[in-house]
Amino acid sequence: MDYRSNEIYCYCDAGFLLNEVDRHSCQDINECSVANAGCSQLCVNLPGSYECQCKPGYTMTYDRKTCEDINECASNSSRCHHSCSNTPGGYECSCEKGYRLAEDGYSCYDVNECLVNNGECSQLCRNYEGGHHCECFIGYKLADDGMTCIESVVRFMVNYDSVRINF
Incomplete structure (x- = not known):
């Protein structure tokens, strides 16, 4: 109170402003409304102050304003x-x-790779956990590509005393 003018002066705590209309009540300052109060992600206005918060998957750093990705x-x-x-x-x-x-x-x-186009195998496809392999019918063998079966050529030689027969 000013005794010379008989006027009463009101003061507000930090984080509050004197109401311009009634000049005797205090109103909260929304610190988040200006540059997000320096918060890198979320700013929550509180009576007389504010708090920075992080979105899920982030953690607050030591400065209490910056959010850092959680690996x-x-x-x-x-x-x-x-x-x-x-x-x-x-x-x-x-x-x-x-x-x-x-x-x-x-x-x-x-x-099960064998369900789609027989696993690219020309004859038999065998599925196993995590993969598959190709197999061939009797009389065939697997080519170098690991998928194609080619006819096995088996040559027999029979030797009867002095007669030689090649098949």
């Missing part, structure tokens, strides 16, 4: 069965050759 793959917090790739704010799972990612986004299941 879920390095921290083993991912649920990936095969491979994990870190992404901003999350991670993605992938599967090794011969497997497909399940609908849950984490699990991998075996692909």
Whole structure:
């Protein structure tokens, strides 16, 4: 109070401003409204102050304003069965050759390659966990490409005393 003018002066605590209309109440300053209060991601206005927060997949750094990506793959917090790739704010799972990612986004299941075009095998296709291989009927052998069966040429030689017969 100013005794000379009989006026009362009101003051507000930090984080509040004097109400311009009634001049005796204080109103909260929304620090988040100006440049997000320096928060790198989320700013939450609180009575008389504010708080920076991070989106899921990020963690707050020591300055309490900056959010840093969490590498879920390095921290083993991912649920990936095969491979994990870190992404901003999350991670993605992938599967090794011969497997497909399940609908849950984490699990991998075996692909039966023999169901599509016989696994590219010319005769028999055998599926196994994570892959497949080609086989041939009796009288055939697998070519160098590992998929094509070629006729086995078997030569017999019979020797009867002095008679030689080649087949």
